[in-house]
Amino acid sequence: MSVLPSTEVLLLGPGPSPVSPRVGAALGAPARSHLDPEFMAILDDARARLARVFRAPAGAIASAVSGTGTSGMETVVANLTETGMCVLVVVTGYFGERLAQMFERYGAAVERLRVQWGRAVDPAAVAYAMRDGQFDIVGWVHVETSTGVVNPLAEIAAIAHEHNALCVVDAVTSLGAMPFDAAASGIDAAYSCSQKGLGAPSGLAPVMFAPSALARRVRCRSFYFDLDLLESYWIGRKYHHTMSAPLLFALDAALCETEEEGLDARWQRHERHHLKFAAGLAARGWSLLPEPAARAWSLNAVRVPEGADEAAVRRRLLAEHRIEIGAGLGPLAGQIWRVGLMGAGSTEANVTAVLTALDEVTR
Amino acid sequence: MSVLPSTEVLLLGPGPSPVSPRVGAALGAPARSHLDPEFMAILDDARARLARVFRAPAGAIASAVSGTGTSGMETVVANLTETGMCVLVVVTGYFGERLAQMFERYGAAVERLRVQWGRAVDPAAVAYAMRDGQFDIVGWVHVETSTGVVNPLAEIAAIAHEHNALCVVDAVTSLGAMPFDAAASGIDAAYSCSQKGLGAPSGLAPVMFAPSALARRVRCRSFYFDLDLLESYWIGRKYHHTMSAPLLFALDAALCETEEEGLDARWQRHERHHLKFAAGLAARGWSLLPEPAARAWSLNAVRVPEGADEAAVRRRLLAEHRIEIGAGLGPLAGQIWRVGLMGAGSTEANVTAVLTALDEVTR
Secondary structure (H helix, E strand, O other): OOOOOOOOOEOOOOOOOOOOOOHHHHHOOOOOOOHHHHHHHHHHHHHHHHHHOOOOOOOOOOEEEOOOOHHHHHHHHHHOOOOOOOEEEEEHHHHHHHHHHHHOOOOOOOEEEEOOOOOOEEEEEEEHOOOOOOOEEEHHHHEOOOOOOOOOOOHHHHHHOOOOEEEEEEEOOOOOOOOOOHHHHHOOOOOOOOOOOOOOOOEEEEEEEOOOOHHHOOOOOOOOOOOOHHHHHOOOOOOOOOOHHHHHHHHHHHHHHHHHOOOHHHHHHHHHHHHHHHHHHHHHOOEEEOOOOHHHEEEEEEEOOOOOOOHHHHHHHHHHOEEEEEEOOOHHHOOEEEEOOHHHHOOOOHHHHHHHHHHHHHH | HHHHHHHHEEEOOOOOOOOOHHHHHHOOOOOOOOOOOHHHHHHHHHHHHHHHHHOOOOEEEEEEEOOOHHHHHHHHHHHHHOOEEEEEEEEEEEEHHHHHHHHHHHHEEEEEEEEOOOOOOOOHHHHHHHHOOOOEEEEEEEEEEOOOOEEHHHHHHOOOOOOOOEEEEEEOOOOOOOOOOEEEEEOOOOEEOOOOOEEEEEEEEEEEEEEHHHHHOOOOOOOOOOHHHHHHHOOOOOOOOOOOOOHHHHHHHHHHHHHHOOOHHHHHHHHHHHHHHHHHHOOOOOOEOOHHHHHHOOOEEEEEOOOOOHHHHHHHHHHHEEEOOOOOOHOOOEEEOOOOOOOHHHHHHHHHHHHHHHHHOOO
């Protein structure tokens, strides 16, 4: 017999981030079925808001896939990739590698541009990697959740477009938290999640296909992720799957909050609290893994200071301070903590709380 | 600007079904991240409960995929099907056809055993269809949501197993509502949804793989639906995707309620209210589409009586009585209403409410 949690944990890991009271209340709003007129009006509203939050170009399709961020990744890849295509994937960490594997599963020949974990990719390296080959797609991760690194957007897109390659971007840990402008940067397709910068629970994956991507979509092998079928539901109101009312309502509420705050103001809030956290670390003689110019505002990769027991610190933070932070992934396991200050979690009070708690458990 | 619903609608369509207060409250329990120890304990609890609710054989894997029922269908198909396999699919309606298409998308040569919509399949027809061919898999739908028909389980499984074919069953509209016993019936793999007989919101898809199916799994093309990766998360606690806390908590609460009621008692409750509803229809000179022996207890396909305006009746039920019922799909559009009495929605009061409301709007 399990018992559901009755006490709060402050979610400052790599996601999910905390939800606001309004988003929490939206989860409990009276349910509607997936084809109910009120439901469809909220879906239309959320789609319009997602297009604006992605800053999608005119004619783009933006919506939310019924799954987590990885389902968004698979939706984008599955609708743009067919056997024999050549894809360049920039791998600056765990999620770049996942994106490369996703393209391979859909039949692409993938060339990996590998960058040391903790560094951002240099656009010149992308230009060099593309100098000879003919690539159909270039894929990369905006904010690499495993390293806290932010990669450039517009500079890489410009290079890719010179070679007539589509640009696919993972915006899982940037959307709603860091400057992301698909139209201005020339991003052709992107995906994200609901539970980080946007501040909703997980379970829906925002996706964006610009007209340039829509024009190059392929016959999708997956049924669940088939954009033609998804469009026929999102826009044509034809049954495809039973989208979850509580998740949609919570996402729409989170998107309302995002737009009421204003995207630019929201980005600045994330920057401010990231900088405050970084300054607090520096004052303690601690450091972040990425160079200052490559640091994401949403996710902070903190080097575990000498003498600290990485796992014990996380356990004590959770047990004694009710604060969750994340561990390192892959080669960074044991070497970093991942502290997310995202969505409703990006506050000055939370910066103070996590620094104070870290002081106490590493004293 | 969208406004979330503030009034209740009684969900008596083909799903989602209403949630109980306990399940609704579970949605709002304090969140945990997807690798939190408390979260994993609840996932373990839900997995054990799902195995029991499927009545899975020893050694089976039961869990919930992060998507809707169709994602469960795709997970089962994607992990058991490879190019060139031969699959027999019994098509008694819309969802049988969807299952056939799903197998085709994963490379199978599919033979369809087509049965008139509104009728159950005769196991003798399955035996006849299998007399010559060599099939790797036989797939069929237990309760066909488009017609309200229940198909046999054990009789078909016995025939399939004589031919060494795996049995894949769609239990989307039967799990938790009608007798389903994977072990006793010899079902090798099955999938369902959270929002019908189990009484949770949509967004998670229960799946069950018996050891016989696990032994014949293939290399999965999809990343999101890859059973090896899902197992490494469900059981190995290795990150694969960010499972949604509110959805898991609500599903676990719904499974607790299901088991506290008792599966047999729950099935009988569904039978009792189905029979009461059918008797009420008969008293009005109305009828159900399937023959009595083929009628599902969860979903009632009501023939639209002569002179009634099918769509107008549904609209008025919703607008004036705040009751949702469903329309017919495909060739049954305009000819039937689909009235679901499932999960927490299967009550005597709801039978009376929907009959009374139908009286008023068809008067």
